[in-house]
Amino acid sequence: MGTSETAVDTEIAISVRGLTKTYGSFEALRGIDLEVRRGEVLALLGPNGAGKTTAVEILEGYRKRDGGTVSVLGADPERRDRDLRAKMGIVLQECAVDPYLTVAEAVTQRAGLYPAPRSVGEVIELVGLAPKAKARVKTLSGGQQRRLDLGLALVGDPELIFLDEPTTGFDPSARREAWDVVRGLCAEGRTVVLTTHYMDEAQALADTVTVIAAGQVVASGPPDTLGGRDHGETTVRFILPSGTSLADLPLPGGVVPTARGEFVEFHIAEPTSVLHTLTAWALERGEVLGGLAVSRPSLEDIYLALTGEDLP
């Protein structure tokens, strides 16, 4: 191993090349490449069954791979090395905590598995469960149980955190709090790999979004530019002024407006000039363009196009 490779190793938290996994004859992962730098958040997106949990659990050392190379903090997770495990915190998609323990007991028990855990009280506070510290796990609501899962992942003071759909069932304010927790972890130089079906979560947290479909990476990049999003067409939408029809709109040739209820919508590469003409036209008539919205493709638009889940 050359010196340049050693230098790179200190910056790269996770490196995956050609990862494959089959269940019987079913190919769940068909050659996945991933790279995550230290201090970054990687969000894995993809339809149900795409292979996200399979990939994450291989990185965690919970499942064996069939092929490819995997390096996690410089080690192969398949060896289930104690040092590596002590540096990782995990929220599994399906969590199994003893339902008869109290919240404080569950966190204390988990803390005991790590060489240098955080304070149990501090972790319970961090995930907003202080009022429930003495409640049995089985009495928690779904969202509260998920908060506990997050706390359990953090109590070992991990360098690398895997969160498989961590905020499913969270109410909107709990989700924002969890995002702040994740941002805080990264600000401290920790690395986070998460899966989510919430596009706003990926947009808010991820440095890199990797979209997996049918066991393959179909796109990877920063959420703002993924899949050419920054070059995508702009959608212009407004309420058709009274007494006008689609044919009256002063639009350039080739731009075809569509009616969507009382709204009209069209797509254009560069909207500045057409907006100037349109707004002048409306003002001359003594009208406004009610509900005017000018938007670029959202992360969800790009995701749906990439995964072929676009609605007709």
Ligand SMILES: Nc1ncnc2c1ncn2[C@@H]1O[C@H](COP(=O)(O)OP(=O)(O)OP(=O)(O)O)[C@@H](O)[C@H]1O
């Ligand atoms: N233990 C297993 N045995 C057989 N097939 C499995 C096993 N685990 C997963 N699979 C299959 O592998 C594929 C990928 O599953 P995986 O759980 O990785 O998907 P996912 O992307 O996490 O989906 P979701 O968004 O629903 O959580 C699915 O078709 C699933 O049925």
Ligand SMILES: [Mg+2]
């Ligand atoms: Mg999953």
